[in-house]
Amino acid sequence: xxxxxxxxxxxxxxxxxxxxxxxxxxxxxxxxxxxxxxxxxxxxxxxxxxxxxxxxxxxxxxxxxxxxxxxxxxxxxxxxxxxxxxxxxxxxxxxxxxxxxxxxxxxxxxxxxxxxxxxxxxxxxxxxxxxxxxxxxxxxxxxxxxxxxxxxxxxxxxxxxxxxxxxxxxxxxxxxxxxxxxxxxxxxxxxxxxxxxxxxxxxxxxxxxxxxxxxxxxxxxxxxxxxxxxxxxxxxxxxxxxxxxxxxxxxxxxxxxxxxxxxxxxxxxxxxxxxxxxxxxxxxxxxxxxxxxxxxxxxxxxxxxxxxxxxxxxxxxxxxxxxxxxxxxxxxxxxxxxxxxxxxxxxxxxxxxxxxxxxxxxxxxxxxxxxxxxxxxxxxxxxxxxxxxxxxxxxxxxxxxxxxxxxxxxxxxxxxxxxxxxxxxxxxxxxxxxxxxxx
Amino acid sequence: xxxxxxxxxxxxxxxxxxxxxxxxxxxxxxxxxxxxxxxxxxxxxxxxxxxxxxxxxxxxxxxxxxxxxxxxxxxxxxxxxxxxxxxxxxxxxxxxxxxxxxxxxxxxxxxxxxxxxxxxxxxxxxxxxxxxxxxxxxxxxxxxxxxxxxxxxxxxxxxxxxxxxxxxxxxxxxxxxxxxxxxxxxxxxxxxxxxxxxxxxxxxxxxxxxxxxxxxxxxxxxxxxxxxxxxxxxxxxxxxxxxxxxxxxxxxxxxxxxxxxxxxxxxxxxxxxxxx
Numbered sequence: 001x002x003x004x005x006x007x008x009x010x011x012x013x014x015x016x017x018x019x020x021x022x023x024x025x026x027x028x029x030x031x032x033x034x035x036x037x038x039x040x041x042x043x044x045x046x047x048x049x050x051x052x053x054x055x056x057x058x059x060x061x062x063x064x065x066x067x068x069x070x071x072x073x074x075x076x077x078x079x080x081x082x083x084x085x086x087x088x089x090x091x092x093x094x095x096x097x098x099x100x101x102x103x104x105x106x107x108x109x110x111x112x113x114x115x116x117x118x119x120x121x122x123x124x125x126x127x128x129x130x131x132x133x134x135x136x137x138x139x140x141x142x143x144x145x146x147x148x149x150x151x152x153x154x155x156x157x158x159x160x161x162x163x164x165x166x167x168x169x170x171x172x173x174x175x176x177x178x179x180x181x182x183x184x185x186x187x188x189x190x191x192x193x194x195x196x197x198x199x200x201x202x203x204x205x206x207x208x209x210x211x212x213x214x215x216x217x218x219x220x221x222x223x224x225x226x227x228x229x230x231x232x233x234x235x236x237x238x239x240x241x242x243x244x245x246x247x248x249x250x251x252x253x254x255x256x257x258x259x260x261x262x263x264x265x266x267x268x269x270x271x272x273x274x275x276x277x278x279x280x281x282x283x284x285x286x287x288x289x290x291x292x293x294x295x296x297x298x299x300x301x302x303x304x305x306x307x308x309x310x311x312x313x314x315x316x317x318x319x320x321x322x323x324x325x326x327x328x329x330x331x332x333x334x335x336x337x338x339x340x341x342x343x344x345x346x347x348x349x350x351x352x353x354x355x356x357x358x359x360x361x362x363x364x365x366x367x368x369x370x371x372x373x374x375x376x377x378x379x380x381x382x383x384x385x386x387x388x389x390x391x392x393x394x395x396x397x398x399x400x401x402x403x404x405x406x407x408x409x410x411x412x413x414x415x416x417x418x419x420x421x422x423x424x425x426x427x428x429x430x431x432x433x434x435x436x437x438x439x
Numbered sequence: 440x441x442x443x444x445x446x447x448x449x450x451x452x453x454x455x456x457x458x459x460x461x462x463x464x465x466x467x468x469x470x471x472x473x474x475x476x477x478x479x480x481x482x483x484x485x486x487x488x489x490x491x492x493x494x495x496x497x498x499x500x501x502x503x504x505x506x507x508x509x510x511x512x513x514x515x516x517x518x519x520x521x522x523x524x525x526x527x528x529x530x531x532x533x534x535x536x537x538x539x540x541x542x543x544x545x546x547x548x549x550x551x552x553x554x555x556x557x558x559x560x561x562x563x564x565x566x567x568x569x570x571x572x573x574x575x576x577x578x579x580x581x582x583x584x585x586x587x588x589x590x591x592x593x594x595x596x597x598x599x600x601x602x603x604x605x606x607x608x609x610x611x612x613x614x615x616x617x618x619x620x621x622x623x624x625x626x627x628x629x630x631x632x633x634x635x636x637x638x639x640x641x642x643x644x645x646x647x648x649x650x651x652x653x654x655x656x657x658x659x660x661x662x663x664x665x666x667x668x669x670x671x672x673x674x675x676x677x678x679x680x681x682x683x684x685x686x687x688x689x690x691x692x693x694x695x696x697x698x699x700x701x702x703x704x705x706x707x708x709x710x711x712x713x714x715x
Contacts, residue, residue, distance in 0.1 A: 061669075061674065063673070087656075090673060092652055104568055267677050270675075294477075
C-alpha cells in the first residue's frame with residue numbers, strides 16, 4: 001500500500017512539475033488578446049464599446065496582412081470598439097471556425113469564403129445581417145447579386161466583402177502567335193485555338209483545367225451549364241443527362257488530344273501560366289496579383305494575362321461562370337453583434353474597400369465603390385464586373401457536406417478521364433452516390 | 440538461418456532499391472526544389488541549371504521561423520520528457536504491481552489511442568477553454584502528453600516485463616525501499632525504453648499541426664508546423680521552394696536527435712518482442 005501511495009505521489013509530482021514548467025508562459029488566447037485591448041477609450045457613439053475578435057486568414061498572408069492590419073487599426077483609432085485578429089491558414093479556417101463554435105470562444109466576426117459559408121450557415125451559428133444592419137440599408141447600398149451570395153432562406157447570413165465570379169484568363173501573346181488577336185468566343189473556336197497552340201509547341205498545355213482536388217468539381221460546373229446541363233434539378237442529381245454525357249465526352253476528348261493534363265491544381269495552373277506553359281486557365285479576379293507574384297513583370301502584364309468570357313456552345317449563349325468571393329459573418333454567440341456589424345460596415349465602406357481593391361484587386365461590393373473612378377478606370381476590374389453579371393452560385397455551395405459532394409464528382413470525373421470507367425457508368429454512379437449523400 | 444543464394448541476394452537488393460527509391464526520392468526532390476528559384480518549381484528539372492541558396496537564406500534569417508523553431512523545441516522537449524516520465528511510472532505500475540482494476544485501466548489507456556485525433560481535439564479544446572488554459576503552451580503540452588501516454592505506457596510496460604522480479608526481491612532483501620528500487624534500480628535499466636518513448640513523443644509533438652493550430656492562436660507562441668503552413672501556403676499562392684528549404688532546415692534537430700539515439704530507439708521498440 002505504501003509503495004502504491006509513493007508511486008501515485010511521484011506521478012502527481014511529475015504532472016505538477018510539467019505544469020509549473022510551462023504555466024508561466026501565460027494563457028493569452030485570442031480572447032485574451034481581445035481583453036488586452038480593453039484599455040481603449042469608450043466610444044462616443046450610441047453603441048457601447050466592446051472588444052471584438054475578427055477571425056480569418058487574410059490577416060496571416062503576406063500579400064494582405066498589411067491592409068488587414070490597416071483596416072483594424074483605422075477602426076480602433078476611432079476610439080470605440082476595439083478589434084483584435086485571430087488567424088489560421090486558409091485551408092484550415094473552416095475547420096477552426098466549426099471547432100470554435102462548439103466551444104465557448106467569443107468570436108464575433110469571421111472572414112469566410114463561399115465554400116465555407118454553406119457549412120457554417122447550416123450549423124445555425126450565424127446571425128442575420130438583416131436584423132443587425134436593416135434590410136433597406138443593405139438593399140440600398142449593396143449590389144443585389146453580391147447580397148444573394150450570403151442569403152439563405154430569406155436571411156442575410158453573410159455580408160459580401162468581395163464578390164466576383166471565377167472566369168477564364170488567357171495569355172494574349174501565346175494566342176497571337178497562333179493567329180488569335182481576340183480570345184475564342186465559342187467552343188469550336190476554343191478547340192481550334194488549343195489545336196493550333198499544341199501544334200505550335202508540344203510542351204504547352206493549352207488549357208490548365210483543374211483535374212485534381214475540389215477545384216475540379218467547381219470548375220466542371222460552369223462547363224456543364226455551358227452545355228445546358230446542371231448537377232441538380234429539383235434537388236436530384238442529373239449528371240447522366242444528355243448535357244452531362246456531352247460535357248464528359250468533351251473533357252475526355254480534350255485530354256486525349258493533349259489540350260488538358262491530369263494532376264493539375266489551380267496553384268499548378270497559375271505557376272505554369274506565369275511561365276508561359278499554359279494558355280488558358282480558370283481563376284478569380286486576384287489572378288493578376290498572383291501572376292505578378294509568380295514572376296510576370298507589371299510592365300508585361302497586358303501581354304501575358306487578360307480575362308475572358310468562358311466560350312459558349314453557340315453564338316448568343318450567355319457565358320457561364322461560378323460565383324466566388326469572400327464574405328463576412330457575425331456569430332450568434334457573439335455578445336456584441338451590433339458592434340460586430342458596425343465593424344463590418346467599416347470594412348466594406350468605400351474608403352476601406354477601395355484601399356483593399358488597390359492593394360490586391362479584390363472588387364468592392366458597395367454600389368458607390370463599384371461606381372468609383374478607381375474601379376471603372378481599371379480595365380481588368382471592369383471586365384470582371386461585366387463577367388460577374390451572369391455568375392451563378394455553385395450547386396453545392398450552400399450545402400454543409402459540399403466537400404463530400406465535390407469529392408464524389410471529382411472521383412467519377414477522374415475515373416472517366418483516366419479511362420477507368422465508361423462515361424455513362426461513371427455519370428450514373430455519380431448520380432447514385434450524390435443522391436445518397438444528399439438524402 | 441537463410442542461405443545466401445543468388446535469388447536471396449537478388450530479393451534483398453531489389454527490395455532495398457525499391458524501398459530506397461520510395462524513401463529517398465521525395466527527400467531528394469525536396470532538396471532539388473529548395474535549391475531552385477520559385478519560378479522553376481514546376482519544371483521537371485534538376486537544380487544544377489539554376490542553383491540558388493536564396494530560399495535557405497530567407498529561411499535562416501526569418502525571425503518568425505526562428506521563433507516557431509524555439510517554440511517547437513520547447514514544447515516538444517517538455518511534452519516528450521513529461522510524457523515519458525508519466526509513462527514510466529504507469530508502465531512500471533502495470534508491470535510489477537497487482538491491484539484491482541489494473542486490466543481495465545490498461546485497456547482504457549489503450550483505447551485512448553484508438554480515437555481519431557480530431558474527435559479528441561474537440562473534447563480537449565473545450566476542456567482547455569473551461570480551465571482557461573487555451574492559448575498557452577501548457578494546453579499544447581498536456582494534449583501531447585495525452586497522445587504519448589498510451590504508446591509510451593504500453594511499450595514501457597513491455598520493457599519492465601523483461602526485468603526479472605527477482606531483482607526487486609533482492610533489493611528488498613538488501614533493505615532498499617520502494618523509492619530507491621524505483622529510481623536507482625528499475626528506472627536506470629529502462630533507459631533505452633524511455634528514450635524510445637521520448638523520441639516517439641518528441642516527433643509526435645514536433646509534427647503536430649491540428650492541435651497547435653487550435654490550441655494556440657498567438658503568433659508568438661506558434662509552433663513550426665502551423666508557422667510554416669501560414670507562411671508559405673496561402674489562398675492564392677504556395678511558395679514551394681521556400682517551404683522545402685524551411686522543411687529541410689527545421690528537420691535538422693529531429694534528425695540529429697534520432698541519429699544520436701537511434702540504437703536506443705530500436706532496442707526500445709523491439710523490447711518484449713522475443714521473450715527469453
